[in-house]
Amino acid sequence: MSVCICHETLIIANVMMILVNRKLIRSRTEFIMKTKPLIVGSVVLGMTTVALVLGMVLVKQVGSVSANVQTIEVEGNQWSYIFSKPAGKAKGLILAMHGGGGSGPQFDESAQWSQKATAAGFAVVLPTGLPSRPGLAGNFRSNPHVWNSGQLNSRSPRTKVDDLAALEKILARCQAELGDVPFFVSGHSNGAGMSFRVASEWPDKVRAVGIMSGNLHVPAGARGKKPIPTLWIVGEKDPLTPFAGGTTKMEIWGTEKENRPVLETATEWAKWNGFQGEVKQRAEREGVREYRYGNVVWVWECLGHGHAWPGGKKDELPESIMGPDVTTVDATSEIVKFFGEQLRK
Numbered sequence: 001m002s003v004c005i006c007h008e009t010l011i012i013a014n015v016m017m018i019l020v021n022r023k024l025i026r027s028r029t030e031f032i033m034k035t036k037p038l039i040v041g042s043v044v045l046g047m048t049t050v051a052l053v054l055g056m057v058l059v060k061q062v063g064s065v066s067a068n069v070q071t072i073e074v075e076g077n078q079w080s081y082i083f084s085k086p087a088g089k090a091k092g093l094i095l096a097m098h099g100g101g102g103s104g105p106q107f108d109e110s111a112q113w114s115q116k117a118t119a120a121g122f123a124v125v126l127p128t129g130l131p132s133r134p135g136l137a138g139n140f141r142s143n144p145h146v147w148n149s150g151q152l153n154s155r156s157p158r159t160k161v162d163d164l165a166a167l168e169k170i171l172a173r174c175q176a177e178l179g180d181v182p183f184f185v186s187g188h189s190n191g192a193g194m195s196f197r198v199a200s201e202w203p204d205k206v207r208a209v210g211i212m213s214g215n216l217h218v219p220a221g222a223r224g225k226k227p228i229p230t231l232w233i234v235g236e237k238d239p240l241t242p243f244a245g246g247t248t249k250m251e252i253w254g255t256e257k258e259n260r261p262v263l264e265t266a267t268e269w270a271k272w273n274g275f276q277g278e279v280k281q282r283a284e285r286e287g288v289r290e291y292r293y294g295n296v297v298w299v300w301e302c303l304g305h306g307h308a309w310p311g312g313k314k315d316e317l318p319e320s321i322m323g324p325d326v327t328t329v330d331a332t333s334e335i336v337k338f339f340g341e342q343l344r345k
Contacts, residue, residue, distance in 0.1 A: 068083060069081070070082075070083060074165055077130055079130070080104065080128045081126060082126040082127075083123070083174055084123065084124050084125075085178070086119070086122065090181050091343060092183065092207065093174055093178055093183050095124075095125055095183070095195075095198070096113050096117075096124055096186045097127065097129070097147060097185075097186070097191030098128070098187070099190050099309075101144035101146075103138075107188065110316060111313075111331065111332045112332055116332045117336055120337075120340060122336060125174050129148075129190075129194075130146075130158065130161055130163075131145055132144055132146055132156060132157075134157060134161055135157075141252060146190055147163055147191055148161055148162075148163040149191075150193065150216075151257055163194065164198070164201060164202075171183070184206070184210070184342075185206050187211050192211035192215070192232075195211045197216075200218065200220040201221055203224025207342055208229045208339055208342040210231045210233075210338050210339060211232055212310065213234055213235065213241045216265050216269060220272045223274070227273040227275070229338075230296065231335060232262070232266060232298065233329065233334070233335075235302050236303050237304055238307045238323055239323045240321075240323075242259055243261070245259045245260050246258075250321075251321075263291060266279075266291065266297050270297040274296065275293045277293070284303065286328065287326075287328060287329075288327075289303060302327035304327070305323070305324060305326050307322045307323050309331055312331070
């Protein structure tokens, strides 16, 4: 993992140093007369260090720009993505897609994808979806970054963009560096819906799926040669994609959508993957109620939890929008572990 101090940090540190120097200049005569040079140097050095640390803290609070953001143009649109690789040969490549209104850097920071995936030997790519109105600058409230997962309003200009074509080119770049390695898909909310779409349209490319929240919004295509093991983590009290289904509204954007019950989709997805038996519910454990469809689909219902990425950063949106953030599940670690288990089968 690389650590960098962005230019905003240095700017803040420099501004604070200017203030420090002004204070010293105003009282330099009296200060120098009463203080030995060595003490003066120590004080200045200490204040410089404090300024730099405070600058870094302020930048951390507003978010810093990742150093490894790359861009690619596809069909006239500019796409950006983060690509992180482990030391040595990668076990596989994980495509991780943010939720509506998010971004690749935001999802990377919040879920710690680069740190946790590479530590386990995986490479990870986190693209940023295009805004709802692709020709304009993205903005969380007025023009959020989203994925064409099948859930968008059919009148939206965003539905005219071929996200799969863009993802294919981004992945080709990554795979050119990694070689032929297994491919895995993950996502949160709208990114989880896009994960379902990617898996259903590329069934022979995707080794396994690990997602949080979201749902399947497109008809599953032709089945692949092998089942696609899927770990689907959901919140029992998710107000945006409720476990029992129903209509939800996102007041910030003035949008409304219909949600299918999670277990209805899971049953359909399991059948599409070749499982014809009955779902088995295990006993609750550590705040999780598990539903298992053979060795194909696992649904983890996090009891009392809302819409937030489990184990991720907790201060992105208020509970009034996201619901409670209470689970002890670390979704990134669990999904990476799940992908690793599929390699051994």
